[in-house]
Amino acid sequence: MSQADRWKDLAIKAQVGDKRAYSELLSDVLPFIKLSITSKLADSSWADDIAQDVLISVHKSLHTYSADRPFKPWLNAIINFRRIDYLRKHYKAREVKELSQKNSEIFQPNVAFQQSLSELGYIERAVSSLPLKQQKIFKMMKIQGYSAKEVADEMGMSVSAVKIASHRSVTKLKEILGKYE
Amino acid sequence: MSNSEELISSLSSDLKKVDAMPHPLKRAITILLIAATYMAVAVFALGMRSDIEVKIHDNIFVFEMAYIFITALSAAICSSWLCVPDVRGAKWILATPIVLLSFGVMWSFIHFDIDIHKITHIEMHHCHIKSIIFGTVPIFAILFFSVKGRTTHPYMMALMNIIFVGTLGYIALRVACSSDNAEHICYIHVMPYLLLGIAMAALGKHIYRW
Numbered sequence: 437m438s439q440a441d442r443w444k445d446l447a448i449k450a451q452v453g454d455k456r457a458y459s460e461l462l463s464d465v466l467p468f469i470k471l472s473i474t475s476k477l478a479d480s481s482w483a484d485d486i487a488q489d490v491l492i493s494v495h496k497s498l499h500t501y502s503a504d505r506p507f508k509p510w511l512n513a514i515i516n517f518r519r520i521d522y523l524r525k526h527y528k529a530r531e532v533k534e535l536s537q538k539n540s541e542i543f544q545p546n547v548a549f550q551q552s553l554s555e556l557g558y559i560e561r562a563v564s565s566l567p568l569k570q571q572k573i574f575k576m577m578k579i580q581g582y583s584a585k586e587v588a589d590e591m592g593m594s595v596s597a598v599k600i601a602s603h604r605s606v607t608k609l610k611e612i613l614g615k616y617e
Numbered sequence: 618m619s620n621s622e623e624l625i626s627s628l629s630s631d632l633k634k635v636d637a638m639p640h641p642l643k644r645a646i647t648i649l650l651i652a653a654t655y656m657a658v659a660v661f662a663l664g665m666r667s668d669i670e671v672k673i674h675d676n677i678f679v680f681e682m683a684y685i686f687i688t689a690l691s692a693a694i695c696s697s698w699l700c701v702p703d704v705r706g707a708k709w710i711l712a713t714p715i716v717l718l719s720f721g722v723m724w725s726f727i728h729f730d731i732d733i734h735k736i737t738h739i740e741m742h743h744c745h746i747k748s749i750i751f752g753t754v755p756i757f758a759i760l761f762f763s764v765k766g767r768t769t770h771p772y773m774m775a776l777m778n779i780i781f782v783g784t785l786g787y788i789a790l791r792v793a794c795s796s797d798n799a800e801h802i803c804y805i806h807v808m809p810y811l812l813l814g815i816a817m818a819a820l821g822k823h824i825y826r827w
Binding site: 450451452453455456458459462463466484487488491492493495496497498499500501502503505509510512513514516517594596599600603604607 | 620621622623624625626627628629630631632633634635636637638640700701702703704705706766767769827
């Protein structure tokens with residue numbers, strides 16, 4: 437069986453709720469997605485983020501796949517859409533990015549360990565560099581202590597999407613804050 | 618476990634059986650039936666133009682209505698095709714309503730000898746209300762069907778949807794309003810749909826976000 441037929445077969449099984457076939461399909465297409473986008477990016481480290489966006493989009497649009505059509509063009513259309521969307525957001529965010537913590541005096545009375553003030557600044561800057569949605573999810577879950585379910589209800593998202601966004605924001609923060617070590 | 622592996626595991630555990638979308642042609646016909654039926658009822662309820670019996674024997678009027686209806690049909694088909702990320706490999710169909718509409722507009726300008734300088738101000742007219750009435754259900758019908766799909770062309774989708782609503786609304790207004798004045802048709806009948814189209818284009822990315 438060719439790769440194209442195999443993916444088509446797995447996608448059809450996934451549509452009827454076969455979780456194992458779906459997991460296999462997503463694992464199978466992941467290297468293909470990364471390979472398709474890496475050569476078209478200025479920074480290859482973006483490939484992971486875009487690939488994850490593509491996987492989420494495949495999940496959301498699985499019902500639009502038609503068994504009488506090949507799988508690859510359908511997947512390629514999603515890959516291109518997500519790549520362009522990511523780049524547009526990235527370059528737009530770069531233009532308007534501004535640091536919200538301009539005056540550290542605001543924090544002085546509220547920070548117990550004054551020597552940690554500069555670290556607070558790093559964290560605050562790192563959090564503000566996240567996309568707005570991720571910022572909100574991060575703050576609600578990790579600072580205010582809401583559960584994933586409560587955040588999902590508040591934001592009109594699925595629990596898994598909230599978990600994914602939270603996980604991604606933590607990973608990004610680790611990456612950003614790692615630079616200050 | 619890497620981020621991507623975690624994500625795959627999370628998405629797989631979330632998977633539920635999904636109903637594959639019906640063929641786009643079926644969806645297009647459904648949208649067209651809903652919109653056309655509503656418009657027919659609305660036209661009957663609001664009353665047809667007094668000279669309708671004469672007009673249905675006027676070849677140019679019949680040609681105009683048929684041409685616009687074909688444009689509406691092609692826009693509904695494109696809108697349904699656009700619900701699929703790869704447009705089912707038929708991107709060429711997107712040119713059909715655009716070409717039809719362009720020729721239609723060109724033909725109108727030539728045939729009706731429209732003078733765009735004649736209109737100096739635009740005021741509220743009863744046809745504006747009719748255009749809103751005729752457009753309400755079709756716009757919601759097509760939006761309802763559109764957002765059920767997943768388009769990778771949000772602006773093209775917005776364009777197709779407004780061509781669909783605008784052309785059907787145009788037919789309904791031509792049947793309901795007895796004015797054949799070109800400027801009246803242009804500015805009073807078409808203008809609300811043009812404004813709606815601009816609004817939809819501006820909001821395209823938000824409406825069809827996924």
